[in-house]
Amino acid sequence: MKGKPNCGSISRLVSILSQALEDCAEQKKKLEYNLTLCRALLGDWKVQTPESPKPENSPKGDQESEPSPKELEDLELLNRALEKALRVRKSTPRNPLEALGAAEGKKAAEKKPATSAVRTQQAPLSKESVPKTIKVTSVCKKAASSKKLSAYMLKAPYRTDPVKAPTSQSSRAPKVAGKSSTKGAALQQARKTVLTASVSQQEFCAAAEPSGSPRSPLQQSSSSFGGSASGENSVAVILQGVDPENDCPGSLAKSPVTQSHTAGDIPMGSITARTFTLQEKRSLLKLPLPYRKAYSRNSRLWEKCHLCQSSSATAAARSRFLERMQATFCSSAPAFSPAEIEEEMIVLRDAHSLLSQYMEAETTGHPTWEREYECLLTLEGLQDAASQCLHKLQLLRAAAESQMVVHPADCVHSVEPSAADCAPIRGRRCGDTGVLATPLLFYSSFQELRDMAALKLQVVMLHQQIDIQKVLIAELLPILESWLPRDDSPSHLYRAVYTQLCEGGERFPVLMNDELPD
Amino acid sequence: FGSTRGMWPGRAGALPAAIGALCRALPPGSRPAPETFRLAKFNRPEAVRAGEAGTDPPDGYCTQIRFVKSVLRYHGYGRPEFYQLPSDGSQGSRELLLAFSWLLNRINLLEQLLTANRVKIGDEASVCTVSRFFCLSSPSHQLDVDVRYLQWLNGRLRFKWRSLHVDRQEQCKLLHKIHSYTSGCHMDQTIGHFSVTETDLIRQPDSYKQLLQLLESETSRLEAFLEWKQLEPVYWHWMVKSRERTLPDEREFCAAVRTITEAVKLKLSDLKYHCAHKKNGMHGSYRLVFKDKRSEPITNVNATEVISKLQMEEATLKRELKRLQEECRHKLDEIAEGLVGVICIPPIKR
Numbered sequence: 001m002k003g004k005p006n007c008g009s010i011s012r013l014v015s016i017l018s019q020a021l022e023d024c025a026e027q028k029k030k031l032e033y034n035l036t037l038c039r040a041l042l043g044d045w046k047v048q049t050p051e052s053p054k055p056e057n058s059p060k061g062d063q064e065s066e067p068s069p070k071e072l073e074d075l076e077l078l079n080r081a082l083e084k085a086l087r088v089r090k091s092t093p094r095n096p097l098e099a100l101g102a103a104e105g106k107k108a109a110e111k112k113p114a115t116s117a118v119r120t121q122q123a124p125l126s127k128e129s130v131p132k133t134i135k136v137t138s139v140c141k142k143a144a145s146s147k148k149l150s151a152y153m154l155k156a157p158y159r160t161d162p163v164k165a166p167t168s169q170s171s172r173a174p175k176v177a178g179k180s181s182t183k184g185a186a187l188q189q190a191r192k193t194v195l196t197a198s199v200s201q202q203e204f205c206a207a208a209e210p211s212g213s214p215r216s217p218l219q220q221s222s223s224s225f226g227g228s229a230s231g232e233n234s235v236a237v238i239l240q241g242v243d244p245e246n247d248c249p250g251s252l253a254k255s256p257v258t259q260s261h262t263a264g265d266i267p268m269g270s271i272t273a274r275t276f277t278l279q280e281k282r283s284l285l286k287l288p289l290p291y292r293k294a295y296s297r298n299s300r301l302w303e304k305c306h307l308c309q310s311s312s313a314t315a316a317a318r319s320r321f322l323e324r325m326q327a328t329f330c331s332s333a334p335a336f337s338p339a340e341i342e343e344e345m346i347v348l349r350d351a352h353s354l355l356s357q358y359m360e361a362e363t364t365g366h367p368t369w370e371r372e373y374e375c376l377l378t379l380e381g382l383q384d385a386a387s388q389c390l391h392k393l394q395l396l397r398a399a400a401e402s403q404m405v406v407h408p409a410d411c412v413h414s415v416e417p418s419a420a421d422c423a424p425i426r427g428r429r430c431g432d433t434g435v436l437a438t439p440l441l442f443y444s445s446f447q448e449l450r451d452m453a454a455l456k457l458q459v460v461m462l463h464q465q466i467d468i469q470k471v472l473i474a475e476l477l478p479i480l481e482s483w484l485p486r487d488d489s490p491s492h493l494y495r496a497v498y499t500q501l502c503e504g505g506e507r508f509p510v511l512m513n514d515e516l517p518d
Numbered sequence: 519f520g521s522t523r524g525m526w527p528g529r530a531g532a533l534p535a536a537i538g539a540l541c542r543a544l545p546p547g548s549r550p551a552p553e554t555f556r557l558a559k560f561n562r563p564e565a566v567r568a569g570e571a572g573t574d575p576p577d578g579y580c581t582q583i584r585f586v587k588s589v590l591r592y593h594g595y596g597r598p599e600f601y602q603l604p605s606d607g608s609q610g611s612r613e614l615l616l617a618f619s620w621l622l623n624r625i626n627l628l629e630q631l632l633t634a635n636r637v638k639i640g641d642e643a644s645v646c647t648v649s650r651f652f653c654l655s656s657p658s659h660q661l662d663v664d665v666r667y668l669q670w671l672n673g674r675l676r677f678k679w680r681s682l683h684v685d686r687q688e689q690c691k692l693l694h695k696i697h698s699y700t701s702g703c704h705m706d707q708t709i710g711h712f713s714v715t716e717t718d719l720i721r722q723p724d725s726y727k728q729l730l731q732l733l734e735s736e737t738s739r740l741e742a743f744l745e746w747k748q749l750e751p752v753y754w755h756w757m758v759k760s761r762e763r764t765l766p767d768e769r770e771f772c773a774a775v776r777t778i779t780e781a782v783k784l785k786l787s788d789l790k791y792h793c794a795h796k797k798n799g800m801h802g803s804y805r806l807v808f809k810d811k812r813s814e815p816i817t818n819v820n821a822t823e824v825i826s827k828l829q830m831e832e833a834t835l836k837r838e839l840k841r842l843q844e845e846c847r848h849k850l851d852e853i854a855e856g857l858v859g860v861i862c863i864p865p866i867k868r
Contacts, residue, residue: 010663017671024678031685034714038692041717279695285703285720287712292705294733295639299706301740305632308747317754318623324758325620329596331777337594353838360841440709441643441804443821446694449806452821453686455828456645461679462835468672469842477846480853491860494853496665498862501846504839505672507865514861 010475013468020464044275336399344396351389358382465504472501533756536749542742543628545635546735558615590617593625619757628743633802637732640713640805641693645824697808709807 287295310318336344362379366372443449476497491511498509537552544550583605590600600617603610621627693714700712712720719726804819847864854862 010668013668014663014671017668017675020675021671021678024675024682028678028682028685031682031689035685035689035692037718038689038696038714041714041721042692042695045721279699285700285712285717287703287705287716287720288723290730291716291719291726291733294730294737296705298637298733298737298740301737301744305740305743308744310747310750314747314750314754317751317758321619321754321758322623325597325616329777330598333594333596333777335777335780338592340594353834356838356841357834360837439802439804439819440807441645441819441821441824442807442809444808444810446690448821448825449690449694449808450687452643452825452828453690454683455825455832457679457683457686459828459831459835462832462839466835466839466842469839473842473846477849480850491857493665494850494857494860494862496669498850498864500665500668500672502843502850503865504843505669505676509865510863512861512863514859 010479013471013475016468016471020468042277042279044277046275334399334402336396338400338403341396341400341403344392348389348393348396351385355382355386355389469501476501532749532752536746536753539742539745539749540622540628540753543632543739543746545631545739554611555615558611586614586617590621593621595620616757619753623754628746632736632739632743635736637729637736639715639729639733640709640807641715642803643806644803645819646802693806694808697806701808709805711808713805 358378359382362375362382366375443452480494480497495508495511499505499507503509534552537555541549541552583603587601587603595617597613597616600610600613603613696714696717697711700717701710704710704712704716715726715729719729851862854860
């Protein structure tokens with residue numbers, strides 16, 4: 001070997017490091033999967049409707065979605081109904097047409113309640129899906145008594161005047177003056193105008209009430225659509241009646257509002273297609289009933305299984321069987337099974353660490369004779385314990401070797417099980433205490449959780465580092481020591497080995513030439 | 519080993535019920551038909567093919583037999599007749615039955631399988647820090663490796679750990695949010711809030727149909743397990759009866775007894791040792807629950823306990839690592855003295 005910092009045979013070290021890297025990569029993958037899921041859960045949830053499953057995580061607000069063909073159909077019917085209503089109204093002249101202002105929903109409650117009410121209502125009503133209408137109905141019923149509006153004028157709802165969003169949706173001014181764009185914009189608007197719309201509809205309905213004469217024709221037309229509500233809600237009834245799905249006003253059960261919330265209960269204030277976040281809806285969520293049932297059955301049974309004790313008859317029968325079997329075993333079998341060897345090894349490893357600790361404690365100064373005597377006795381006890389461990393180790397080694405002899409193929413774990421449920425069989429489990437318990441781990445603050453996670457990771461990493469360190473010692477030191485006689489400056493190698501062995505690979509020593517400058 | 523015939527007043531139907539319960543308590547993928555047991559007792563060849571429960575490698579039948587043998591060897595099963603069975607599965611159903619029963623008895627196979635295959639609906643937190651031993655078998659070939667490659671591997675490992683730490687911390691943040699947002703929603707008062715899986719179950723119920731099925735199948739396995747526990751003695755008595763056929767050699771018997779006694783002695787000495795040095799005993803997987811007020815249930819655990827235990831362990835391990843590094847430093851100093859014309863200056867302590 002030349003000056004190149006070559007290492008010789010350290011394949012065990014390499015394989016250990018590679019294995020450690022693989023383990024890390026696997027953990028990271030699992031973690032990332034979980035993180036993605038968590039982020040999705042904390043982001044926006046799009047409520048799923050049975051007919052049209054929407055994509056997840058659509059950002060709130062500024063989404064332009066194309067109205068579905070069904071919605072277009074509804075829209076068409078709605079428009080025709082309104083047309084009819086208009087014609088009926090025109091035939092009974094009342095107050096002069098009030099110019100419909102440019103501003104819509106924002107000023108709906110302020111300036112021209114009636115007209116803008118109509119306006120704002122048109123948009124949602126014409127494009128909105130049924131539940132809105134039904135809600136309108138119910139809202140109207142409540143507000144039926146308020147008669148603040150005297151005059152209003154219906155503007156043809158089916159005209160494609162651009163409808164500005166009533167709230168802060170001003171950016172959604174549609175460019176194309178086509179029906180679809182209006183629909184799109186209005187759909188957009190509809191999603192945002194619960195409050196305004198319902199308010200205006202109240203007023204609209206209220207306004208509809210005093211219209212005595214047109215009532216009957218409206219009612220007639222409503223009846224032609226199969227509406228069955230009272231006259232006060234005539235237009236609403238028409239609209240409602242138009243909906244092919246819902247013929248009766250009270251069929252809230254069928255509305256997509258509730259339909260879309262099969263999984264979770266959401267307060268009735270929200271529109272079907274709205275997004276929401278976990279943060280907003282928190283305590284209103286409920287797990288689905290089938291899951292709740294299954295969960296409670298399941299946890300009850302786990303409790304029972306945990307409490308279930310083997311009877312003495314069972315224990316006796318079991319041990320008798322084991323004895324009989326043991327008697328037929330090959331008498332030359334090694335004293336420890338591989339499973340036992342592994343378990344004992346873990347115990348010994350911990351014992352070693354414990355002994356080292358005790359040893360260190362005793363190497364501190366001994367000022368008094370009492371202390372010295374105590375130290376002596378302790379050391380004797382430690383020596384005793386150590387020799388016991390060594391003895392055990394010898395036995396284990398002998399057993400392992402005889403295992404190798406008898407069944408060589410097996411000892412390198414060549415037959416690796418792939419199924420997860422083989423883990424207990426292969427002994428990767430650790431500790432069999434409380435086998436059927438349902439343990440819960442309580443934490444009381446975010447800081448606690450973080451600390452626990454950080455510590456856990458740290459401890460596992462330290463274990464790994466120690467194992468690696470031991471292999472490093474076993475494989476790197478001999479290489480250096482065998483280099484001593486040579487003097488062709490192994491400084492690179494020395495430095496590298498020093499770093500790995502003494503500084504955990506983090507810092508480097510400095511090597512200086514021991515030459516006096518002239 | 520006298521005859522035990524007539525000692526056990528067998529209840530008619532108790533044995534099939536026991537075997538039936540046993541089969542139903544096993545995981546669905548590796549469940550033999552109850553009839554297989556009866557056939558196996560009479561060493562019928564077709565019972566072999568019915569499969570060994572609890573072990574399920576996907577490959578061919580040869581591999582399966584080999585796998586089963588290796589598992590039993592791992593746990594110290596010592597019947598030579600079993601290991602001599604041919605790999606084609608043409609015979610030996612009785613031996614397989616014996617082996618299976620032994621495993622069932624020895625390592626509480628049923629309980630292990632139930633726990634290992636448990637449906638995970640909570641946010642799992644494993645408290646156990648026992649790290650497995652790396653594969654320490656001697657390598658098949660020697661590699662000549664540049665030490666810089668080692669340094670690079672080590673550096674990568676350290677980096678991966680750091681990145682893992684960052685991810686884990688973020689996970690804690692998100693988990694905590696979800697836990698606090700959903701507190702008060704869970705029907706189980708002890709737990710109080712949803713886990714990630716449960717929250718997702720609400721968001722996308724259709725994706726979790728399988729979960730529900732798994733939960734239900736697990737419930738029926740648990741019921742079968744309880745039944746089995748009631749009827750267990752019947753099964754063992756039946757098995758013992760089936761053992762009577764081959765009486766071991768007298769000398770073998772004595773040797774066996776000797777082996778057992780020695781092994782037991784060793785085990786007990788180990789136990790005594792364990793009693794003197796108490797071992798940290800938190801293992802397995804827990805469900806993570808966020809609860810503001812402290813609670814002291816029996817089988818449940820608080821994060822504060824875990825944290826203090828982990829802190830102690832961390833301190834111990836850090837000490838040990840330092841000790842090892844110090845030893846190395848001494849050794850390397852010695853080596854440095856042997857280097858000609860070079861002085862080594864160790865890095866400044868942080």
